[in-house]
Amino acid sequence: MSQFPESDRVVIFDTTMRDGEQSPGASMNLEEKLRIAEMLQSLGVDVIEAGFPIASNGDFEAVHEIAKIIGQSVICGLARAGAKDIDRAAEALRPAKRKRIHTFIATSPLHMKYKLQMTPEAVHQAVIDSVTRARNLCDDVEWSCEDGTRSDIDFLCRTIESAIKCGASTINIPDTVGYTIPSEYATLITTIRNRVPNIDRARLSVHCHNDLGLAVANSLAGVTAGARQVECTINGLGERAGNAALEEIVMALRTRADAMPYWSGIKTEAITKTSRLVSAVTGFPVQPNKAIVGANAFAHEAGIHQDGVLKHARTYEIMTPESVGLTNSNLVLGKHSGRHAFRNKLKELGFELGENAVEDAFRRFKDLADKKKDVFDEDLIALVDDQVMRVNDRIKLVSLRVMAGTFGPQTADLELEINGQTKATTASGDGPVDAAFNAIKALFPHDAKLQLFQVHAVTHGTDAQAEVTVRLEEGGKTVNGQGADTDTLVASVRAYVTALNKLLVKREKSAPAALSA
Ligand code: KIV
Numbered sequence: 001m002s003q004f005p006e007s008d009r010v011v012i013f014d015t016t017m018r019d020g021e022q023s024p025g026a027s028m029n030l031e032e033k034l035r036i037a038e039m040l041q042s043l044g045v046d047v048i049e050a051g052f053p054i055a056s057n058g059d060f061e062a063v064h065e066i067a068k069i070i071g072q073s074v075i076c077g078l079a080r081a082g083a084k085d086i087d088r089a090a091e092a093l094r095p096a097k098r099k100r101i102h103t104f105i106a107t108s109p110l111h112m113k114y115k116l117q118m119t120p121e122a123v124h125q126a127v128i129d130s131v132t133r134a135r136n137l138c139d140d141v142e143w144s145c146e147d148g149t150r151s152d153i154d155f156l157c158r159t160i161e162s163a164i165k166c167g168a169s170t171i172n173i174p175d176t177v178g179y180t181i182p183s184e185y186a187t188l189i190t191t192i193r194n195r196v197p198n199i200d201r202a203r204l205s206v207h208c209h210n211d212l213g214l215a216v217a218n219s220l221a222g223v224t225a226g227a228r229q230v231e232c233t234i235n236g237l238g239e240r241a242g243n244a245a246l247e248e249i250v251m252a253l254r255t256r257a258d259a260m261p262y263w264s265g266i267k268t269e270a271i272t273k274t275s276r277l278v279s280a281v282t283g284f285p286v287q288p289n290k291a292i293v294g295a296n297a298f299a300h301e302a303g304i305h306q307d308g309v310l311k312h313a314r315t316y317e318i319m320t321p322e323s324v325g326l327t328n329s330n331l332v333l334g335k336h337s338g339r340h341a342f343r344n345k346l347k348e349l350g351f352e353l354g355e356n357a358v359e360d361a362f363r364r365f366k367d368l369a370d371k372k373k374d375v376f377d378e379d380l381i382a383l384v385d386d387q388v389m390r391v392n393d394r395i396k397l398v399s400l401r402v403m404a405g406t407f408g409p410q411t412a413d414l415e416l417e418i419n420g421q422t423k424a425t426t427a428s429g430d431g432p433v434d435a436a437f438n439a440i441k442a443l444f445p446h447d448a449k450l451q452l453f454q455v456h457a458v459t460h461g462t463d464a465q466a467e468v469t470v471r472l473e474e475g476g477k478t479v480n481g482q483g484a485d486t487d488t489l490v491a492s493v494r495a496y497v498t499a500l501n502k503l504l505v506k507r508e509k510s511a512p513a514a515l516s517a
């Protein structure tokens, strides 16, 4: 609820699982997508773009399964202008209680001539055909003019008018290549509102990429000019430099309601945990100085700032940490905590697990509490994320023993379960991490190249869990894996094995040409 009228409500359209997943390395498996979808729904996202059903069987299945379990948010599937794309999207969305087909085609001279090799007339006809087809299959249709910000305004207005006539109720104006600037984008939205005769029958939407670091500013300029849907992603994930970050859009609207009197239905207190989940799933760490969700976003280092905040928080804080769900990394449970407290804590953190999963998590928590004095929220999130989302992995870590130190060669004894069979080996290497990774390669031979190995601590202290990110590349495809453990080497192997599992999923996906948008 808000003090502002319904006409000033901004629909939040999340595309983390579609445009976000197009970031190199950010692929997600089915369990991960289901968990993210549930989290987005509890965050209060209005529309969840769950994938691009024609892109692969994995994408189709993800949209289909998400459609079965999500009841409040609208589930959306992306489709190019062709009949096959649209029919596939409709099929994937069949079980959804509330569904939307999002169809698009490029309208800029550059894209029409070189990418599509179509005349403007043919593109205009494709808009009519695609929107009509989608509308016959689904009541809620969104149409996007890809590369809208570099399109000819007369042509743009004509295609928008036709899309609305054929039944599109949302018209999205993407800044596909992150080229526009706020004043220009606001003018474009205003012009469309003034020139398209039937624009009152549709909601205008903004979709901005961040190539010039202007995605959020452009999106807000679009809202100020009359757009009432913003397409965005958690942590600003997305193609190249990413999409507009959901958390920044929503908190800007909330914090500066005096200057931008619009509102969204987002429960901002769920922002931090959603951001952490997306980071854990994709293996994309959030930079410490990232607005709203970075580790330093609410940290005050300078003495003069600390002094001011202690005297009155608003001297240096324009929003409270609590408003984005940031509680002081509170000490949650000790090794003597019981099941009841543990179950409550999981609920509070947003995990709804079945009986067996809770038991398993409880056992792992006890193991962790034995190794680590203080167990924080972040530790539990890492522990449960790992458990919930890795259930269907084909490769699993069974055990690891490493010989490290100043006298080489360092060696690793490793046991992996591969497709249900346990295999063991010993390998040496240039350091313990290299030895452990060589052991993985010996047990599961592959040609993927290690592109990134990064370690950071989940919480403070020398007994903190290490969170490791590993990026692998194979045939131009990249995947990220994350692993957490109090032992950095175990975390490293977990991260590598997760990345390998993702690579296996990715191998099964074969994306058709020109899918990226
Ligand atoms: O950036 C873009 O143009 C897109 C469209 C498919 C909406 O992602």
Ligand code: ZN
Pocket: 019, 174, 176, 207, 209, 517
């Ligand atoms: Zn996009």
